[in-house]
Amino acid sequence: MSKPSSLFDRVPAYAGDPILSLMQLFQADARPHKASLGIGLYFDDAGRIPVLDCVRQATAAVAGEERPSSYLPMEGLPAYRQAVQALVFGAGHEAVLSGRIATLQSPGGSGALKVGADFLRQHGTAGQVWVSDPTWDNHVALFEGAGFEVGRYPYYDEATGGIRVQAMIDTFRCLPAGTVVLLHASCHNPTGVDLTHADWQAVIDVVAERGLVPFVDMAYQGFGDGLDEDAWAVRTLASQGIEFLVANSFSKNFSLYGERVGGLSVVCASQDAAQRVLGQLQAAVRRNYSSPPAYGARIVEHVLCSPQLLALWQQELGAMRERMLQMRRGLHSALNSRLGTQGAFDFLLRQRGMFSYTGLNPAQVERLREVHGVYLVASGRLCVSGLRTDNLQHVAAAIADVLEREAAETA
Numbered sequence: 001m002s003k004p005s006s007l008f009d010r011v012p013a014y015a016g017d018p019i020l021s022l023m024q025l026f027q028a029d030a031r032p033h034k035a036s037l038g039i040g041l042y043f044d045d046a047g048r049i050p051v052l053d054c055v056r057q058a059t060a061a062v063a064g065e066e067r068p069s070s071y072l073p074m075e076g077l078p079a080y081r082q083a084v085q086a087l088v089f090g091a092g093h094e095a096v097l098s099g100r101i102a103t104l105q106s107p108g109g110s111g112a113l114k115v116g117a118d119f120l121r122q123h124g125t126a127g128q129v130w131v132s133d134p135t136w137d138n139h140v141a142l143f144e145g146a147g148f149e150v151g152r153y154p155y156y157d158e159a160t161g162g163i164r165v166q167a168m169i170d171t172f173r174c175l176p177a178g179t180v181v182l183l184h185a186s187c188h189n190p191t192g193v194d195l196t197h198a199d200w201q202a203v204i205d206v207v208a209e210r211g212l213v214p215f216v217d218m219a220y221q222g223f224g225d226g227l228d229e230d231a232w233a234v235r236t237l238a239s240q241g242i243e244f245l246v247a248n249s250f251s252k253n254f255s256l257y258g259e260r261v262g263g264l265s266v267v268c269a270s271q272d273a274a275q276r277v278l279g280q281l282q283a284a285v286r287r288n289y290s291s292p293p294a295y296g297a298r299i300v301e302h303v304l305c306s307p308q309l310l311a312l313w314q315q316e317l318g319a320m321r322e323r324m325l326q327m328r329r330g331l332h333s334a335l336n337s338r339l340g341t342q343g344a345f346d347f348l349l350r351q352r353g354m355f356s357y358t359g360l361n362p363a364q365v366e367r368l369r370e371v372h373g374v375y376l377v378a379s380g381r382l383c384v385s386g387l388r389t390d391n392l393q394h395v396a397a398a399i400a401d402v403l404e405r406e407a408a409e410t411a
């Protein structure tokens, strides 16, 4: 008699996530000179994930409050939600003052994207979302998981290192009304290449003309040019009467990855609509995870609501941003001097945020990892915050090696 088959015999093995699996490989690597330039984590110049001073102070204050751990409301803490609106849109923005934004506390940026996608799938008009080519891989999985069909609009131009704005707009022009378009507020992941203000305006015009629904992912507010600067597109969309969604995250800018702190805001035409939308967001939360975790949100709320800690956070965030720019400049000059080139790596200086798209192919990325212990994502994405004063030369030598090898092989 053959053994009865078990329920899960046919469950396929998981191939692993292209970004998260790198973190495990890296941790298992015993080489002391290894460099983590894969996952989007901010490291300081000593290679540590920092505990921000503002977070340290807020943690002490929150711990001293000693309150029972009841469930939070489905939509999260009221003061936190208000603080998120002020940070994302600006406290004096007409859309905030008129109460036409529904904001929800979410488990990180990912939780905001999932709740927003579920909400749109149920109450939006079309089951299609278009994402940039390329984009953060998980966008596709998240939206497909919520029942969307995912299309890709042209974005990065490999030939110039810029953006194919006209092709992007032409694609938008052909999309049916109600189609969701996923846009990156700043610090585009994985390319580091952002739309200019003029590009944004052209995109907003076609979004308005076609009745498209922007879903803006703002995972890196403050990592590009500043808190207000990085929110420019979001605030402009809100001023121009567009109805749209924004997912924001405090994983990176507060260095609070594990606490899962973020927000989802839906900008509506009226306060009445925002109240009904908030109700349906609550329903979406209830059937996903019921209510959000409290700890990280209390810390972020404490910082955002205290003028002194808010100023400290802005200062610490500014230092993180400056360090990443410094590392971009450092890698740029180290590569140019090793390879005797001049303009070849200028993209490092033009791109913004944590990531640079290097143009290295999967075989080169593999060689970087295997031979040199330098970890990049297979797409060639390099996380500049994994660079440090004391590993810049090693990383530059490793990249120079794989580039020279390729040149020798093709000669």
Ligand code: KET
Pocket (backbone or CB within 6 Å): 019, 020, 038, 039, 040, 041, 107, 108, 109, 110, 111, 136, 138, 189, 217, 219, 249, 250, 251, 257, 261, 262
């Ligand atoms: N959006 C984007 C564009 C993004 O890069 C990340 C994380 C998230 C949302 C998720 O944010 P969170 O608050 O952690 O849920 N990106 C890095 C980590 C990851 O892949 O999860 C990364 O690209 O390395």
